[in-house]
Amino acid sequence: MNLVPVTYKGGIYRHDEIIDLIDDLGGYIIQKHVLAQEVVLQALVPKEDIGLIAAIAKPLTGEITPSPLVGTEIAVVTMSLEIHHLPHASCDVAEYIRRFGAKTNMVGLARGFGKRIAQMNDEERDVINEHDLAVYLLGDFETCIQQKFPVLRRGIEIPMVVCGGPSRETLQRIIDPPVDGYVGNVGRFMHRTKESEELTKLDEVVEEITRVLDRKREEIAKDPPSVSPARLMDVINEQVDEIHEVFSPTPITVQMTGLRVKLPYDTFARVLRDIPIEEGVTIGEIADIVPSRMRDYILIRIRPFSETNIMV
Amino acid sequence: MEQVEYFEVECTEETGGAYYRRIADVVLLDHNLIRVIKKLHISIDPGVPIFIAVGVTRKLPGVVRLRDFAEVNATGQKIIISIGDETHLAPLLQILWERYGKESVEQPDRFTIVLSAEGQESGDIEDLPVFDPTESIYKDLIYALMVIQPEGFKVRRQWYGKEKFYLVASEDTLPENIEDLVREKFALMGERL
Numbered sequence: 001m002n003l004v005p006v007t008y009k010g011g012i013y014r015h016d017e018i019i020d021l022i023d024d025l026g027g028y029i030i031q032k033h034v035l036a037q038e039v040v041l042q043a044l045v046p047k048e049d050i051g052l053i054a055a056i057a058k059p060l061t062g063e064i065t066p067s068p069l070v071g072t073e074i075a076v077v078t079m080s081l082e083i084h085h086l087p088h089a090s091c092d093v094a095e096y097i098r099r100f101g102a103k104t105n106m107v108g109l110a111r112g113f114g115k116r117i118a119q120m121n122d123e124e125r126d127v128i129n130e131h132d133l134a135v136y137l138l139g140d141f142e143t144c145i146q147q148k149f150p151v152l153r154r155g156i157e158i159p160m161v162v163c164g165g166p167s168r169e170t171l172q173r174i175i176d177p178p179v180d181g182y183v184g185n186v187g188r189f190m191h192r193t194k195e196s197e198e199l200t201k202l203d204e205v206v207e208e209i210t211r212v213l214d215r216k217r218e219e220i221a222k223d224p225p226s227v228s229p230a231r232l233m234d235v236i237n238e239q240v241d242e243i244h245e246v247f248s249p250t251p252i253t254v255q256m257t258g259l260r261v262k263l264p265y266d267t268f269a270r271v272l273r274d275i276p277i278e279e280g281v282t283i284g285e286i287a288d289i290v291p292s293r294m295r296d297y298i299l300i301r302i303r304p305f306s307e308t309n310i311m312v
Numbered sequence: 313m314e315q316v317e318y319f320e321v322e323c324t325e326e327t328g329g330a331y332y333r334r335i336a337d338v339v340l341l342d343h344n345l346i347r348v349i350k351k352l353h354i355s356i357d358p359g360v361p362i363f364i365a366v367g368v369t370r371k372l373p374g375v376v377r378l379r380d381f382a383e384v385n386a387t388g389q390k391i392i393i394s395i396g397d398e399t400h401l402a403p404l405l406q407i408l409w410e411r412y413g414k415e416s417v418e419q420p421d422r423f424t425i426v427l428s429a430e431g432q433e434s435g436d437i438e439d440l441p442v443f444d445p446t447e448s449i450y451k452d453l454i455y456a457l458m459v460i461q462p463e464g465f466k467v468r469r470q471w472y473g474k475e476k477f478y479l480v481a482s483e484d485t486l487p488e489n490i491e492d493l494v495r496e497k498f499a500l501m502g503e504r505l
Contacts, residue, residue: 082463114463114466114483116483117466140328142328143325143361144358165327165331166327187328190335190339190342191338
């Protein structure tokens with residue numbers, strides 16, 4: 001079954017019917033927002049059933065749109081989050097990517113500013129590595145980017161998309177070895193993005209991220225995880241009652257090959273490890289459960305089929 | 313930035329310079345400082361790295377004295393101050409408390425201050441300087457320049473006075489001939505430091 005990421009927007013009235021429908025079709029609800037009278041669902045649904053959902057949603061004035069970034073967690077890495085330099089370009093970028101379904105986390109480096117003095121500590125590096133992709137928002141000067149970027153990418157193992165003030169071609173020229181994606185003309189600016197050409201630039205960032213993630217998806221498809229992260233989320237939601245008491249907007253964050261569970265590691269790691277997914281297969285057998293560097297959360301890294309020889 | 317007589321951003325990188333021109337424009341507009349500035353020259357060299365901003369202000373409003381916003385009546389041993397505009401009331405009270413002591417300053421209602429001061433001429437009090445706007449304007453100006461400057465430039469030197477100001481910033485120790493550099497930038501605007 002080929003699941004595709006979509007966003008459903010509609011009224012609160014009878015929206016539970018849509019939730020039941022997605023569930024019955026074998027899809028998964030990744031996130032549900034209720035905003036006054038409106039409901040926004042981010043879901044993974046079977047590709048062939050999108051027409052059916054759209055038809056059932058029509059009388060409820062709901063609409064379903066493709067959201068390429070649903071089910072991904074993206075780190076927006078910004079050189080500083082200093083109060084004196086607000087508004088930061090990274091705020092708008094992080095917010096805009098969220099509209100396409102991604103869960104974004106801002107990583108404001110403690111000492112990311114400056115050309116010579118820029119540095120990244122091990123905590124920042126590990127937090128970034130816990131995501132599916134990192135978007136780096138650099139400054140306006142190519143001299144600075146050229147000198148500081150090697151320091152900021154040290155130890156980063158996930159795909160990187162670099163945004164900066166110079167043009168795309170300049171970024172490609174000065175960054176060596178190359179990264180996965182580049183967006184030029186998005187550097188430091190001190191205003192909110194409102195004009196149409198600025199919004200086009202943000203669309204370009206989303207396109208570049210989508211392109212890089214599609215390539216990553218293709219790679220993953222060659223050796224898929226032993227269980228779909230969305231399915232694992234459903235299993236945890238059903239079997240761990242405490243997860244419903246977490247007030248975070250996404251108590252379980254779905255990533256491309258794993259999950260971030262916002263429960264304390266010390267108490268719940270063992271519980272999660274022993275949860276059966278199907279008869280005879282527990283989470284601990286097909287996934288690594290490790291402490292996250294983000295607060296005391298739990299990170300579940302699902303092992304690929306080639307390692308476990310199990311597919312559930 | 314049309315209101316500013318002279319506004320130039322000089323940078324070794326063309327794209328970076330254009331961005332900083334826009335940033336300076338937005339920041340000064342947001343901080344309501346455009347009308348204060350007469351000339352502004354910003355010079356950035358990310359290679360060194362150094363950021364120099366020099367400028368000249370327009371004629372700033374003078375010192376606000378008590379007579380500008382209040383009426384003073386001396387009756388016997390008491391001086392009654394009737395406040396017309398409350399804006400500078402707080403700094404005025406601070407000054408009066410400091411000069412005469414809190415026991416001699418009474419405020420029966422919001423717009424009246426009764427001062428028990430023997431032998432004081434009402435004329436002296438009318439000339440009392442209450443608020444100097446230039447100080448805060450220059451401070452705001454320097455703060456705005458700190459917002460404009462590249463984020464990592466933590467080593468700074470600033471100066472203001474005589475309708476002129478400058479701010480030099482870098483992430484390294486500033487060069488010793490910094491004043492000469494500043495003078496050069498002032499000369500580009502046709503001014504002397």
